[in-house]
Amino acid sequence: MSRTTLTALLLTLPLTAQAQETLNFYNWSDYIAEDTIPGFQDETGTSVNYDVFDSNEVVEAKLLAGSTGYDLVVPSLEFMARQAQAGVFQEIDKSKLDNYGNLDPEIMRIIEANDPGNAFGIPWMMYSVGPGYDVAAVTERLGEDANLDSWSLVFDPANAEKLADCGIALLDSPSEITAAALNYLGLDPTSEDAGDLDQAMALLSEIRPHIRYFHSSQYINDLANGDICLAVGYSGDILQAKDRAAESGNGIEIRYVIPEEGALLGFDMLAIPADAPHPDAAYAFIDYFLRPEVTAAVSDAVFYANANKAATPLVSEEVRNDPGIYPPEATLTKMYSAKPHSARYDRSLTRAWTTLKTGR
Amino acid sequence: MRSPVALRIVVVAGFLFLYAPILSLVIYSFNESRLVTVWSGFSLKWYGELLSDPQIIGAAWISLKVAFLSASIATVLGTLAALVLVRGGRGRAVLGGLVTAPLVMPEVIIGLSLLLLFVAMEGLIGWPGGRGLLTIVIAHATFGAAFATVVIEARMVTLDRAVEDAAQDLGAGPLRVFFDVTLPALAPALVSAWLLAFTLSLDDVVIASFVAGPGSSTLPMVIFSKVRLGVSPEVNALATLVIVLVSCLVLIAAWVSARQRVPEA
Incomplete structure (x- = not known):
C-alpha cells in the first residue's frame, strides 16, 4: 500500500x-x-x-x-x-x-x-437510432402531406432520390442500419438469416446512389449548418444538432423522430x-x-x-x-435492442456493408 | 531566369499555405456563434468559457507537466545515446537501429505495447502502481528520446574531438571535459531536441490515450473526445492562447541566442 x-x-x-x-x-x-x-x-x-x-x-x-x-x-x-x-x-x-x-x-x-x-449493468442513459431532418428542406422536396414519421422517408427510393440533392447521411454502423432496414421490411431486426440479410442489402443498395456519406458523427454539424437535410443517427446527437441550429439563429429547424415502425433502442x-x-x-x-x-x-x-x-x-x-x-407508449412496444452477433454473421455483415459502401 | 515577381508569388503562396488555416482558427475564436463555420459577430465569450472550464484547464496543465518532464528525460537519454552512437565501440549499428525504431513504428503499436508492459510490470514488481501521469511521462520520454537522439547525434558528429583532447591535455578530467567542453558545444542541439520532444509530447493523443489512467487526461485527449459533438469555439480560443504562448517562447529563445552570440564574436 x-x-x-x-x-x-x-x-x-x-x-x-x-x-x-x-x-x-x-x-x-x-x-x-x-x-x-x-x-x-x-x-x-x-x-x-x-x-x-x-x-x-x-x-x-x-x-x-x-x-x-x-x-x-x-x-x-x-x-x-x-x-x-x-x-x-x-x-x-x-x-x-x-x-x-x-x-x-x-x-x-x-x-x-x-x-x-x-x-x-445499470442503464445510464438510453437513445434510439432514427432519422433526423431539416423540416423546411424535406417538406419542400416531398410535399406537405408526405408521411414524415416513417422510415419510408429514407428507405423508399423515390423519397431518397428527391432528397439526394440536399444530402442524406447514414451512420457508418452496419448492425444498426441493417437492423433498421430489416425492421422496415417487416423482418426480425435481430435476424442472422442470410436470406434476410440479402433482402436488407438489396433495399439499401437501391437507395445507395442517393446517400452522400456514411459517418458516425459528422452529421451533427452538417445538419446544424444545413449542409445535409437528412441523417439517420443517434437521437441525442441529432437533438444536439437541433439545439445548435436554434442557438446560431440560422433559421434551420431540425426534427428527430422515432418512426412509427419502431427503432433500435440503445x-x-x-x-x-x-x-x-x-x-x-x-x-x-x-x-x-x-x-x-x-x-x-x-x-x-x-x-x-x-x-x-x-x-x-x-x-x-x-x-x-x-x-x-x-418514445410514446404505442411506439415503445415496437422498439428493439441489438443482440450480440455470432462471429460468423459479423463477418458476412461486414463484407456486405463494405460492398454497399464502396458501391461495388 | 529568376524573376523577382515569380519568387515573391511563391513566397506569398508558401506563407498562405502555412498560416491561412491558423489565421482562420484565430479569427473564429472571436466568433459569437457556436457554429465554428458561421460568423455572427465579435465576442470574447469563448475565452471566458474556456477560463471557467476546469476540465480543459486541468488537462492543459497536465499536458504541460507531461511535456516538460518527458522532454527533459528524453534530452538526457538522447544525449547519452548519441554519445554512445558516435563514440561507442561495437554494436553501435544495432543500438542505432533500436533507438530510432520508435520513429517508424505506428503509434498504436507503441501505445498498446507500453500499456501491456505497464500492466505486466505492475503485476510482477508492483511498479508503476496504476496508470497516470507517470506512465504518460515514461511513454512520451520513450519516443521523445528517439527523436532527441537523432538531432543530438547529428550535431555531435560535427564536433572536433581535438578540442576535447586539448582540454584533457591541459589537465581536465573526463567529466569536466564533458560538462565544460562537450555540453556547451552541443547546446543548440540540446535546445532543439528538447523543444522537439516537448512539441511531440504536447501533440500526442494516441499513445497517451492508451497509457493514461484515472485523472490524467491530457489536453489533446480531452479535445479529441469533444470532437464527436463538433469542435466548440472554446477549442479555437484555447488554440489561439497556445499559439500566442509558443510564439512568445520562440521569440524569447531567438532573442537569448542572439545575445549569446555577441560575446563569442
Whole structure:
C-alpha cells in the first residue's frame, strides 16, 4: 500500500492526494449534467476523478488489458455484454442499491436480452437510432402531406432520390442500419438469416446512389449548418444538432423522430470493473445517480431519455414530451435492442456493408 | 531566369499555405456563434468559457507537466545515446537501429505495447502502481528520446574531438571535459531536441490515450473526445492562447541566442 501511496503522491496534484475515498469514473464525453459530480462530492466527501472517452474501442482495449484503475465505466450495452463474458466486470450487488427499484422493469427486460438477469449493468442513459431532418428542406422536396414519421422517408427510393440533392447521411454502423432496414421490411431486426440479410442489402443498395456519406458523427454539424437535410443517427446527437441550429439563429429547424415502425433502442451502461480499487464509492455513486432528481438533471442536460421511471415526472417538459426522446407508449412496444452477433454473421455483415459502401 | 515577381508569388503562396488555416482558427475564436463555420459577430465569450472550464484547464496543465518532464528525460537519454552512437565501440549499428525504431513504428503499436508492459510490470514488481501521469511521462520520454537522439547525434558528429583532447591535455578530467567542453558545444542541439520532444509530447493523443489512467487526461485527449459533438469555439480560443504562448517562447529563445552570440564574436 505504501508504494501506491508514494506514487500517488508523486503523480497527483496536492488537491487530490488526500487519503479520503476516491472514485475514478470513466464516461462518454459531454454526457453528464454540470452539477452531478459536484453534488456527489459535496454530499459524500468522496473526491472524483472524472475522465471522458469517445470510443467504445479504446475503453475495450484498456479494460481487456486489466487494472485500469477505474471504479465505474460506461460502455454501450453490446460492448458491456461482450466484456462481461470476458470477466471484465463484477456482478452488481443490488442489495447495496436502495434506489434500484426506481428503474423501469419494462426497460430492464429489454436490456436482459444482452445482460441476462441484469447482472452487470445499470442503464445510464438510453437513445434510439432514427432519422433526423431539416423540416423546411424535406417538406419542400416531398410535399406537405408526405408521411414524415416513417422510415419510408429514407428507405423508399423515390423519397431518397428527391432528397439526394440536399444530402442524406447514414451512420457508418452496419448492425444498426441493417437492423433498421430489416425492421422496415417487416423482418426480425435481430435476424442472422442470410436470406434476410440479402433482402436488407438489396433495399439499401437501391437507395445507395442517393446517400452522400456514411459517418458516425459528422452529421451533427452538417445538419446544424444545413449542409445535409437528412441523417439517420443517434437521437441525442441529432437533438444536439437541433439545439445548435436554434442557438446560431440560422433559421434551420431540425426534427428527430422515432418512426412509427419502431427503432433500435440503445443503452450506455454503468458497470464496475472486477478489479475496481474503490467499489464502495462506485456503489455509492450509482445509488446517488438512481435518485430521481439526479437522473432527471442529466437527461435535461444531454437530451437523452433514462430508464429511471421515478425520474420521468421530474424531467423538464421539453425533454419528456418530445416523442423523439421519450418514445410514446404505442411506439415503445415496437422498439428493439441489438443482440450480440455470432462471429460468423459479423463477418458476412461486414463484407456486405463494405460492398454497399464502396458501391461495388 | 529568376524573376523577382515569380519568387515573391511563391513566397506569398508558401506563407498562405502555412498560416491561412491558423489565421482562420484565430479569427473564429472571436466568433459569437457556436457554429465554428458561421460568423455572427465579435465576442470574447469563448475565452471566458474556456477560463471557467476546469476540465480543459486541468488537462492543459497536465499536458504541460507531461511535456516538460518527458522532454527533459528524453534530452538526457538522447544525449547519452548519441554519445554512445558516435563514440561507442561495437554494436553501435544495432543500438542505432533500436533507438530510432520508435520513429517508424505506428503509434498504436507503441501505445498498446507500453500499456501491456505497464500492466505486466505492475503485476510482477508492483511498479508503476496504476496508470497516470507517470506512465504518460515514461511513454512520451520513450519516443521523445528517439527523436532527441537523432538531432543530438547529428550535431555531435560535427564536433572536433581535438578540442576535447586539448582540454584533457591541459589537465581536465573526463567529466569536466564533458560538462565544460562537450555540453556547451552541443547546446543548440540540446535546445532543439528538447523543444522537439516537448512539441511531440504536447501533440500526442494516441499513445497517451492508451497509457493514461484515472485523472490524467491530457489536453489533446480531452479535445479529441469533444470532437464527436463538433469542435466548440472554446477549442479555437484555447488554440489561439497556445499559439500566442509558443510564439512568445520562440521569440524569447531567438532573442537569448542572439545575445549569446555577441560575446563569442
